[in-house]
Amino acid sequence: RVSCRAVQGLGLGEAGAVILSFEDITQLEQAGQMRRDFVANVSHELRTPLTALMGFIETLRGPARADHAAAARFLDIMQDEAERMNRLVGDLMSLNRVEGDERVRPTETVALNDVLHSTLRTLRQLADDAGVTVETEFPDQPVAMNGDADQLKQVFTNLIENAIKYGGSGGRVTLRLTVSAREPALRAPGARVQIIDYGPGIDPVHLPRLTERFYRADDHRSRALGGTGLGLAIVKHIINRHRGRLRVESVLGQGATFTVILPVQENSD
Ligand code: ADP
Numbered sequence: 001r002v003s004c005r006a007v008q009g010l011g012l013g014e015a016g017a018v019i020l021s022f023e024d025i026t027q028l029e030q031a032g033q034m035r036r037d038f039v040a041n042v043s044h045e046l047r048t049p050l051t052a053l054m055g056f057i058e059t060l061r062g063p064a065r066a067d068h069a070a071a072a073r074f075l076d077i078m079q080d081e082a083e084r085m086n087r088l089v090g091d092l093m094s095l096n097r098v099e100g101d102e103r104v105r106p107t108e109t110v111a112l113n114d115v116l117h118s119t120l121r122t123l124r125q126l127a128d129d130a131g132v133t134v135e136t137e138f139p140d141q142p143v144a145m146n147g148d149a150d151q152l153k154q155v156f157t158n159l160i161e162n163a164i165k166y167g168g169s170g171g172r173v174t175l176r177l178t179v180s181a182r183e184p185a186l187r188a189p190g191a192r193v194q195i196i197d198y199g200p201g202i203d204p205v206h207l208p209r210l211t212e213r214f215y216r217a218d219d220h221r222s223r224a225l226g227g228t229g230l231g232l233a234i235v236k237h238i239i240n241r242h243r244g245r246l247r248v249e250s251v252l253g254q255g256a257t258f259t260v261i262l263p264v265q266e267n268s269d
Pocket residue numbers: 158162163166167197199200201202210215216217218219222223226227228229230231232233256
């Protein structure tokens with residue numbers, strides 16, 4: 001407001017125009033601040049594994065040179081750290097792509113049941129290794145929608161992977177698909193895909209910020225499990241592109257439910 005008055009005092013333009021440009025500047029400043037925060041976060045996330053790698057290289061050149069057992073151990077850690085950096089760069093590239101695509105509506109016809117089955121095939125090994133059974137509840141008829149099959153698979157992969165990673169202690173995860181001729185959240189025909197786990201759940205204070213880039217409800221656990229903190233940000237952008245909604249519900253100690261609501265074609269019910 002102060003700078004508005006100062007500009008008006010100089011007799012530059014009408015009040016409406018001046019205020020508008022002032023708001024534009026505020027928005028630009030906010031966008032600039034967000035960009036700076038993002039770059040700071042990325043730098044920090046990349047530097048942590050990089051520092052570890054540099055430390056181990058130095059140790060391998062010096063004190064551990066002749067100690068083959070130690071060298072083998074260090075190389076394992078170095079591989080983990082390099083893989084962490086690789087995942088982070090991969091997720092950053094995905095995020096960049098889905099943000100860029102957000103305004104372009106998908107036009108392909110996709111069968112949601114097929115996307116979900118394909119996702120489950122990809123994640124079978126991960127679930128088996130974690131001792132988690134994925135129960136499925138699907139309708140018999142195919143559920144058709146306009147969508148990008150690869151991106152939708154990415155959404156369900158991220159959500160089911162999280163359910164296994166964070167909620168796997170519950171021993172099972174439920175994947176449910178339902179369809180309705182009038183989905184209340186969309187006021188149109190819609191499908192709901194629910195990913196339900198029976199693990200520790202998420203403290204409700206975290207829920208509103210969960211899809212922010214690099215936001216973690218349990219920082220230590222996410223890092224220990226190799227998480228990048230970008231999975232749900234990617235999910236949000238893809239769902240937006242499909243004009244869908246994401247809901248998260250959780251009661252601490254009783255697991256978490258992620259619900260993806262997507263518009264479907266008229267005849268899907
Ligand atoms: P990450 O790479 O850390 O898994 P995500 O964006 O996929 O990043 O998830 C953000 C955070 O949300 C995670 O760090 C975790 O704390 C929390 N989270 C996501 N899904 C679950 C779940 N099913 N149960 C408990 N916590 C979860």
